[in-house]
Amino acid sequence: MQLLLTLGGIVSIPTLSPHLSPTITRGEEISNKIIHSSYGLMEVFHLQGSPCFAGRTCCENSSYRQSSRYYLPKPFLQLADGNISKPVLRNLCPGYGLSSTCRRDRLGVKATKQEGWDFGRFVKTLYFFQGPPNPAKLLEFIIEKLSGPAPSKPPSKMDSAGIILVSGATGGVGRRVVDILRKKGLSVRVLVRNEEKARRMLGPDVDLIVGDITKESTLNPERFKGVKKVINAVSVIVGPKEGDTPDRAKYSQGIKFFEPEIKGDSPETVEYIGMRNLINAVKNGVGMRNGKVLFGLADGKFKDLPWGALDDVVMGGVSESSFFMNSNGGENGEPTGVFRGVVSTANNGGFTSIRTKNFPVAEDLSAYDGLELRLKGDGRRYKLIIRTSREWDTVGYTASFNTVNGQWQSVRLPFSSLRPIFRARTVTDSPPFDQSNVVSLQLMFSKFEYDGKLNPSFTEGPFQLPVSSIRAYIKDPITPRFVHVSSAGVTRPDRPGLDLSKQPPAVRLNKELGFILTFKLKGEDLIRESGMPYAIVRPCALTEEPAGADLIFDQGDNITGKISREEIARICIAALESSYACDKTFEVKSVVPFSEPFTVDPENLPPEKDYNEYFKNLKDGITGKELLERSPVAV
Ligand SMILES: NC(=O)c1ccc[n+]([C@@H]2O[C@H](COP(=O)([O-])OP(=O)(O)OC[C@H]3O[C@@H](n4cnc5c(N)ncnc54)[C@H](OP(=O)(O)O)[C@@H]3O)[C@@H](O)[C@H]2O)c1
Numbered sequence: 001m002q003l004l005l006t007l008g009g010i011v012s013i014p015t016l017s018p019h020l021s022p023t024i025t026r027g028e029e030i031s032n033k034i035i036h037s038s039y040g041l042m043e044v045f046h047l048q049g050s051p052c053f054a055g056r057t058c059c060e061n062s063s064y065r066q067s068s069r070y071y072l073p074k075p076f077l078q079l080a081d082g083n084i085s086k087p088v089l090r091n092l093c094p095g096y097g098l099s100s101t102c103r104r105d106r107l108g109v110k111a112t113k114q115e116g117w118d119f120g121r122f123v124k125t126l127y128f129f130q131g132p133p134n135p136a137k138l139l140e141f142i143i144e145k146l147s148g149p150a151p152s153k154p155p156s157k158m159d160s161a162g163i164i165l166v167s168g169a170t171g172g173v174g175r176r177v178v179d180i181l182r183k184k185g186l187s188v189r190v191l192v193r194n195e196e197k198a199r200r201m202l203g204p205d206v207d208l209i210v211g212d213i214t215k216e217s218t219l220n221p222e223r224f225k226g227v228k229k230v231i232n233a234v235s236v237i238v239g240p241k242e243g244d245t246p247d248r249a250k251y252s253q254g255i256k257f258f259e260p261e262i263k264g265d266s267p268e269t270v271e272y273i274g275m276r277n278l279i280n281a282v283k284n285g286v287g288m289r290n291g292k293v294l295f296g297l298a299d300g301k302f303k304d305l306p307w308g309a310l311d312d313v314v315m316g317g318v319s320e321s322s323f324f325m326n327s328n329g330g331e332n333g334e335p336t337g338v339f340r341g342v343v344s345t346a347n348n349g350g351f352t353s354i355r356t357k358n359f360p361v362a363e364d365l366s367a368y369d370g371l372e373l374r375l376k377g378d379g380r381r382y383k384l385i386i387r388t389s390r391e392w393d394t395v396g397y398t399a400s401f402n403t404v405n406g407q408w409q410s411v412r413l414p415f416s417s418l419r420p421i422f423r424a425r426t427v428t429d430s431p432p433f434d435q436s437n438v439v440s441l442q443l444m445f446s447k448f449e450y451d452g453k454l455n456p457s458f459t460e461g462p463f464q465l466p467v468s469s470i471r472a473y474i475k476d477p478i479t480p481r482f483v484h485v486s487s488a489g490v491t492r493p494d495r496p497g498l499d500l501s502k503q504p505p506a507v508r509l510n511k512e513l514g515f516i517l518t519f520k521l522k523g524e525d526l527i528r529e530s531g532m533p534y535a536i537v538r539p540c541a542l543t544e545e546p547a548g549a550d551l552i553f554d555q556g557d558n559i560t561g562k563i564s565r566e567e568i569a570r571i572c573i574a575a576l577e578s579s580y581a582c583d584k585t586f587e588v589k590s591v592v593p594f595s596e597p598f599t600v601d602p603e604n605l606p607p608e609k610d611y612n613e614y615f616k617n618l619k620d621g622i623t624g625k626e627l628l629e630r631s632p633v634a635v
Contacts, residue, residue, distance in 0.1 A: 115318045115346040121311075128308040129357060130392065162228020162285070162366070164576070167191035167213065167278060170198055172252050172542065173485050174233035176569035178202055184573075189227060191234075191278075213274035214265050219281040225436070227285040228367060231572045232278065233485045236270040236516060237263040238506075254543045254562065260505060260513060267519040275523035279482075279530050286481040287367025287474055288531040289583070294363060294441070295337065296374070296469025302335050305441065305470075306357040311341070317349020321445075330468040331376070331408040339443055340464040350447030350458070353383075356440045358390050363438040367481075368472035370414035376466040377403025381457040384413055385421070385442035388434045395420045396442065397433045400449060402457065403465070412473065424448050441470065477579035480535035482527060483572045488538045488587045490521040491557045491624035504541060504560060521625070524585065528623075533582050535575040539563050540589040545598045548606035549590035553614040557624025561589030564598070571611055580615035585623045588614075 164181055168174040169190035181188045189207040192198040198208055211218040213234055240258035244250045250258055265274075295305045307323040321341025329336035341352040365371075371384065380403060385396035397418035401411045420430035443465070447458045492498055493510035500508050510517045527534045540561040547567035552559065571588060575581040592598045600606060 115344070117316050117318060117347060118313055118320075121320070122313045125308070125310060125314055129310070129355065161187065163187045163189045163207075163226045164229045164231065165189050165191060165209075165224070165227040165282065167230065167232045168234035168485075169208075170194065170201055171233050171235065172248075172544075172565045173568050173572075174231075175201055176566050177231050177233060177572055178206075180569055180573055189223075213278045214269045216277045216280070219277060221281065224281050224285055226366070227282055228287075229481050229483075229576055230278075230282050230286060231483045231485075231576070233572075234270065234274065234278070235485075236265060236267045236514075236519075238513065238516070239263045252542075252544050252565075254541045257505060260509065262514050262516070267514045267516040271516070271519040271523040272526070275526050279526055279532070282482070283530060283532055284364060285367055286532050287472075289474065289478060289533045290531060291372065291471040291473040292363075292365065292368060293469060293471045294371075295467070296471065297334050305359075307337070307339075307354045308357065309341070309352070310355045310442070311352045312347075312349030315349065316347045317344065317351070318346045319343040319349050319352045321352035321354060323354040326466065329466055334468060336466045336468040338464060338466045339445075340462070341445075342462045343445055343447075343458075344460055345447060351444060352463075353385075353442050353444035353446070355385075355442035358387075358439050362388075362436075363472075364436045365415075365438055365472045366436040367474070368415075368435070369475035370412055370417075370473055372469075372471050372473045373401075373411045373413070373467055374408070374469040375403065375411065376408050377405055378463055378465060379403060379405035379457065380445060380459075380463060380465075381455050382465065383442075383444040383446060385444060386418065386433070386438055387440045387442070388437045390439055395422045395427050395430045397421075398450070400455075408468075414475065419450065421450055424450055424452075426451055443467070474533070478533050478582055479577055479579050480533050480575050480582050482530075482532045482534045483575045483581075484524065484527055484534065484536050485568060485572065486520055486524050486536050486538045486585075487517065488540045488557060488559060488589070490517045490524065490538065491628050493517050495624075495627055502560070524623070528583075528585070535572075535578075535581040535583075536585040537568060537571055537575065538585065538587040539568050540587065541594075542568065543598075546600045548600050549592045549598050551609070551614060552589050552591060553618065554587045554589075555585065555619060555622040555624075556626070557587060559587050559589055562592070562594055563589045570609070574609075574611035575615070578612055578615045580612055580618060583620060584615070584618040586618050 164186055166174055166177050166181070166188060167190075169178050170192050174190075178188055178190060189209060190198060190202060191209045191211055191213070193210070193212050195208065195210045198206060198210075202208075209220070209223040211220070211223075213219070238251065238260050239248065240250045241261045242258070250256075293303050295303055297303075304325075309321045309323060311317065311321050312319045319341065321339060321343075323337060323339050326336050326338050328334070329338060339354050343350065343352050371386070373384065381400055382403065383398055383400050385398045387394060387396050389395070397415075398421040399413040399417050399419070401413060403409065403411070415433055415435050418433050420427040420433070422430075445463055445465070447455055449455050487506065489504055489507045492503060492507045493515075498507075506513060506517055524536050527536060538557065540559060540563050542565050543562050545562075545564045545566075547564050547570055549564070549567070551563070551567070552561070567590070568588070590598065
């Protein structure tokens with residue numbers, strides 16, 4: 001292995017390419033000895049301003065200089081080794097005042113198309129990305145290299161389907177949801193207050209988070225990693241004043257009236273503050289319907305990234321690019337970043353790019369399916385490279401894309417389409433792309449595609465690519481990621497002209513029950529405003545009866561009746577998969593009246609319903625609040 005030590009950045013490079021060896025007059029100096037690499041470091045110190053390193057005369061033919069000439073550029077390459085050629089080597093020392101003929105002679109290189117190389121720009125590039133030299137890091141690196149390779153960490157395994165979190169899993173609806181999800185073989189985690197109760201009810205092996213949604217400090221972010229979908233059946237606890245059986249039989253039967261009271265935490269704490277805490281705990285993993293902006297305008301603020309040019313100057317080329325902000329260059333006059341430059345194949349170069357410095361905190365994009373770039377095309381084909389390692393010289397997960405000349409367009413690059421590329425070669429044994437750990441981005445215009453292929457739309461000369469945003473997106477059709485079990489009646493307590501005698505107890509006793517429905521509605525509002533793709537299911541009175549009766553779905557919060565908890569559990573799970581249910585709020589009851597018990601023949605169970613038949617008639621934006629908003633009443 002060859003080693004390169006640059007400005008504070010320490011990079012290893014693979015064994016010298018056989019393509020190179022014959023072209024280097026002093027090829028024998030390119031040995032595997034680390035001492036040669038440290039010369040590379042000295043060289044860079046020199047280039048930053050001190051005339052010589054450690055009192056040495058900066059002699060053109062000193063051997064250490066020539067060895068470093070070879071080492072320096074290589075780690076910056078995105079190109080295949082075969083593309084590093086004679087002129088590259090020749091042009092690594094123009095800043096020292098040698099004529100190109102002299103340099104060519106010295107290195108024994110015969111080049112075809114040659115231009116002066118800007119060594120200063122090369123150093124600036126190093127400095128931008130790698131920062132100032134760091135002697136401690138250098139020592140650490142040398143020790144590490146001499147003591148053998150560091151044990152490689154296994155790549156973190158990605159479960160693209162994600163985990164479904166069931167909160168309120170020890171409740172009447174929640175435990176049924178868990179049961180059905182498991183029977184479907186889906187990955188389930190539960191959020192419960194009482195571990196012992198949960199293990200007794202759901203089995204000793206249940207994957208659980210022990211937490212109380214009213215206490216944010218109990219919702220350990222680590223335990224929410226990997227959660228991509230949520231079914232929330234948490235509720236403030238209601239029970240009969242006279243008391244209940246240990247398994248809450250009186251509460252659960254749902255039909256016979258009892259005088260209710262709140263047990264434990266208040267509705268405000270559970271249904272509103274608790275909901276806010278729960279949303280905060282899950283929203284990163286669940287994702288936003290409109291995606292996550294990495295670069296561009298988001299909520300009225302411009303989110304920038306630390307871009308810097310990274311051109312073929314790092315391998316001796318003369319292409320040059322820059323990135324700047326145009327404060328009103330977007331299609332609607334919004335700020336826009338512009339990647340522009342002049343690309344040349346002189347000195348066997350042929351690429352320009354802009355790369356971000358490593359993000360201080362890696363972006364977790366596990367909720368999303370890809371990156372979307374909003375840009376104004378120029379008919380050229382570009383590459384987006386995403387890195388998941390903080391190392392400089394590492395695999396870049398890469399996708400090429402075409403643009404249409406003169407048109408603002410959105411280019412979607414699914415994560416599933418990314419190729420692991422290292423120096424323009426596909427790496428067949430690289431770890432899968434870890435979208436929970438995105439560390440840097442790079443946009444490139446290159447002559448080279450991958451694996452020896454060329455970019456079909458490559459032309460030399462000036463180019464310009466305005467990019468107004470880069471955001472992670474959820475692919476269409478978007479389905480609910482947060483399904484919430486609320487309650488019919490939440491908008492009714494303050495509804496003008498309502499005949500309360502015909503309403504269920506919770507509506508009549510809203511005030512006595514600590515404004516239970518009012519805070520359930522506020523909790524719903526938090527979900528609707530959160531940006532997560534959601535579905536809000538509002539059951540009428542819940543029973544322990546089996547699922548299977550015909551159903552009535554409605555919107556606007558008007559119906560009364562009963563429905564089985566088992567049926568609600570099935571509806572919640574079906575909603576997770578239905579784009580019809582996305583961002584909908586609806587009530588549901590069975591067609592069977594209160595007065596009639598509903599039973600099924602265990603030998604002849606009713607067929608599973610296709611809930612899409614119900615979901616597909618649901619409309620956007622109907623909550624029942626429409627009536628309230630005409631005559632608001634303060635809580
Ligand atoms: N009963 C009805 O007739 C009716 C009618 C319409 C709508 N609904 C609504 O339907 C939903 C589901 O009802 P259900 O009968 O399944 O409710 P449930 O049996 O009372 O279950 C409530 C669940 O929430 C959990 N919980 C309560 N506070 C919590 C907290 N601070 N942190 C974490 N978990 C907490 C409980 O945990 P523990 O096991 O630890 O107590 C329990 O698992 C509720 O929102 C309910 O209001 C009910």
